[in-house]
Structure formats: C-alpha cells, structure tokens
Amino acid sequence: MATPENSNGWKRRPSQSDMPLRYEVNRAGPKGHAPAIILSHDVEGAYIHYYRGRSQKCLPENCESCEANIERRWRGYLIVADARTRETSMMEVTAAAMPDIDRYFREHRTLRGALIETRRIPPKANGRLVSKLTESAYDMASYNKAPPLRKLLMKLWGLHDADQENPDVMRKIRLAATDPEAKSA
Ligand SMILES: [Zn+2]
Secondary structure, three states: OOOOOOOOOOOOOOOHHHOOOOOOEEOOEOOEOOOEEEOOOOOEEEEEEEEOOEEEEOOOOOOHHHHOOOOOEEEEEEEEEEOOOOOEEEEEEEHHHHHHHHHHHHHHOOOOOEEEEEEEEOOOOOOEEEEEEEEOOOOHHHOOOOOOHHHHHHHHOOOOOHHHHOHHHHHHHHHHHHOHHHHHO
C-alpha cells in the first residue's frame, strides 16, 4: 500500500510520475530497426497524430489535432533489447508490421523472446514498414521484465492516470492516514 506524501515535503524517493522516461522511442529509419529481442508480452497500440513536431495520442474528446484536421495513424509499441548491445528501447511499429507480429503471437501466445527484424519497402524513410519475427535462442531469464507499456506511453504523451488523479480517492487516502475515524467512513 502506497504511503501518502508527507506534508512537510520530505520524500525519500520521487513519485513514479516524477521519474524520467527511461525508454527512448525507437522509430525505424530507412533501413528499418536494428534486430531486437522483444521483452514485452504483447504490443500496446493507439491512434496518434504527429502534431507540432511530436507524437500525441488521439483523445476521445476535445482532441486538438482532430480539430486541426491532422491525420490520425495507428502505431504499436514494444519494449525491446537490441540484439547486439542489449540496450532497451520502446520500438514503434506501424499497421503494416502487424501481420507477422500477430502470426507469431498466435503461434507462441507471447511475443517475449522473439527476434524482430523490420525493413522498409522501398528502403526509404517513408517506405512501408514490415516485420519478421523468429524464435530466438536467447535465454530470456537474463533479460529484465518489460515495464507496463501503457504507463510509459501515458507519460510520453503527458496523459494522467485518471484513477490516481481522482480527487475523491486522494482525499480518502489522506483522511485515512491522518484521521483514524475516517477509516470507517
Ligand atoms: Zn485526434
């Protein structure tokens, strides 16, 4: 159970929401991505806009980019480790890369441990990004667990976890910590 913040401002560790994003978004260049081992169980996907020089999730209500008529595209994300350097990143894939990802998922019931290779057809920055997944011989026990993608993406896009921000819930937590009688309320 998380302890509520101390009123005098001391806190041994920053809140999760204050931690920097540890994963760079790994977008494919003209040659695709470097071969990588997938650490995530599955893809997390969303419709996004590229607006004002960055990606932004399409919002169900009051979407600034939709109002500005900016094109909406689907993008999928996976935590991967570079097959050579083991450096971890958040790989971004497109809809065209999904057929092989889905095939692998159906066969193996997880993407974790797959070797993913991508390339663009034609090999240009705007070429269609396709993927090829194969079973890897890597010992997955030596690789970290993948962090929850949705949380990372929410941080990337500056979105807030509605549950955590619910003022009623936060008030109850504070009351429970300071007022013993509030626990029965
Ligand atoms: Zn939108």
